[in-house]
Amino acid sequence: MECKYFGECGSCRLYDLSYDEETKLKKERIKELFSGYDIGNFEFFSSRDEYYRNRAEFRVWHERDRIYYGMHKLVGKGILKIESCPKVDENIYAIMPKLKEYIEANSELRNRLYSIEFLSSREALLLTLIYHRPIRNEWVNEARKLEEKFGIFVIGRSKKIKEVVSQDFVIDALHVEGMEYRYKILEGSFSQPNTVVNEKMLSWVCSHIQNPKDLLELYCGHGNFTMPLSRKFRKVLATEISKSSIKSANYNCEINGVKNIEFLRMSVEELTSAMKKEREFNRLKEIDLDSFDFSHVLTDPPRAGIDAKSLEFIMQFENIIYISCNPETLKRDLDILSREFKIVDFALFDQFVHTNHIESGIILRKI
Ligand SMILES: C[S@@+](CC[C@H](N)C(=O)[O-])C[C@H]1O[C@@H](n2cnc3c(N)ncnc32)[C@H](O)[C@@H]1O
Structure with missing residues (x-):
């Protein structure tokens, strides 16, 4: 990308490298940070290097x-x-x-x-x-x-x-594994900033689901992953703290004709307490948590990563898909997960070209 403001504008912090050099730098950083692990199959999903932010x-x-x-x-x-x-x-x-x-x-x-x-x-x-x-x-x-x-x-x-x-x-249409999914994206709510890389991320996750039963999804937003993943699973339970995102998520089920997802407006910490039977919640009255047989957990937390108690809770399941926008907290959480899980696949999704931010995904399987 050519930009006459490179070196002056605070939006781009990596501006004096070619795109190839930038991707090499990001791969090296991640491989160094996770050098203590066998990171399994490693893939890098590139972006357009201009006109990519929605x-x-x-x-x-x-x-x-x-x-x-x-x-x-x-x-x-x-x-x-x-x-x-x-x-x-x-x-x-x-x-x-x-x-x-x-x-x-x-x-x-x-x-x-x-x-x-x-x-x-x-x-x-x-x-x-x-x-x-x-x-x-x-x-x-x-x-x-x-x-x-x-x-x-x-x-x-x-x-x-x-x-x-x-x-x-706005309504957007994303293409994943040959299917089109429509999404309502609300102003002021979280949404992925790079549409093309988001599609690659969704396809990568979908293609790595093996032996599915039910899915537990944490930090689901408006159902970005939930819509395409719902086709792979019998039932999905997905939770998110933002009321407006949950409203969009339910709307997205309707416009995509999806019927096997239960969206919950609840923090991950609250859901963990409910599933551990420590607390009861009115919001869960209509949902029979014991009817789920979770084979997979997908977690896509904010930069702070997942809280320690919820992390420990999800370790009872066979497969964990961890999507992260902060390699440091991913590493912190992986230090715990790796006691019982091995990394099968590791991917970088270059959502944030010209910046130091890195989006990663790992597929973990119980040892
Ligand atoms: C990185 S975004 C991912 C959203 C979604 N997976 C996507 O791809 O669009 C993290 C989401 O977690 C939600 N969130 C933040 N803290 C939370 C918490 N403690 N419990 C549940 N959701 C939370 C945010 O509102 C946001 O939608």
């Missing part, structure tokens, strides 16, 4: 009646004015200059606009405009015209207010 957030820099997109500087404090960003996907890339021009010429949309967020899918684009002032009816009228002009969806946010002009989500 979400992006820019600060808005004002100079009299003019506005500019801004990013944090790589070194020191302050905002760097930018015109474009070649790592955002084609939808976002194409609209950025036209949108800036439109907002600049419209004082209702421009006035005290603090930042702009984009959420793009293969079918739609959602824009969130964040203000340092209240949102008035005039704003809604102008935002509606903006929606019509560009064929997009617009949300306005200001302190504690979320003004949804038409809708606050």
